[in-house]
Amino acid sequence: MSSNKNPLPPFEIANEEAQADWKPDQETFLINWMKEKVIAHGEGRAAGTFSKNGWLELRKDCYKKWGLKYSSKAFKNKFTGLKERFKEFKKLVEAASGLGWNPLFSTVEATDLWWKEYAKTHPKMKNLKRFKGLGCPEMRYV
Secondary structure, three states, rough: OOOOOOOOOHHHHOOOOOOOOOOHHHHHHHHHHHHHHHHHHHHHHHOOOOOHHHHHHHHHHHHHOOOOOHHHHHHHHHHHHHHHHHHHHHHHHOOOOEEEEEOOOOEEEHHHHHHHHHHOOOHHHHHHOOOOOOOHHHHOOO
């Protein structure tokens, strides 16, 4: 929660941010929150989605933690982006030999030459090299 002296207004009357600007710690929180919910609800949850109440709970939890009220659409867009990034991450790690995941640094490990060649055939995914702290292994639960 925010450490300033002014308490946050109730979530219901707080203003929404015009645009979501996801910081790495917020993204990690989001991924871990979703992972915990999926594990807690197991197979009873429809794959790839959360209920309206689930999204609201997540928005409120993030508001309490950072004092930022992002729209439901911002959360759903972030979720979609994370799923897409995980799919690419999974293809990258499973299909290419000689790659690995360094859990200490949260990075995909490959030579610079390999990254250069990969970027040529996957221009949209050239930034996968810097998976640092992006929670990709955890996204398998979501």
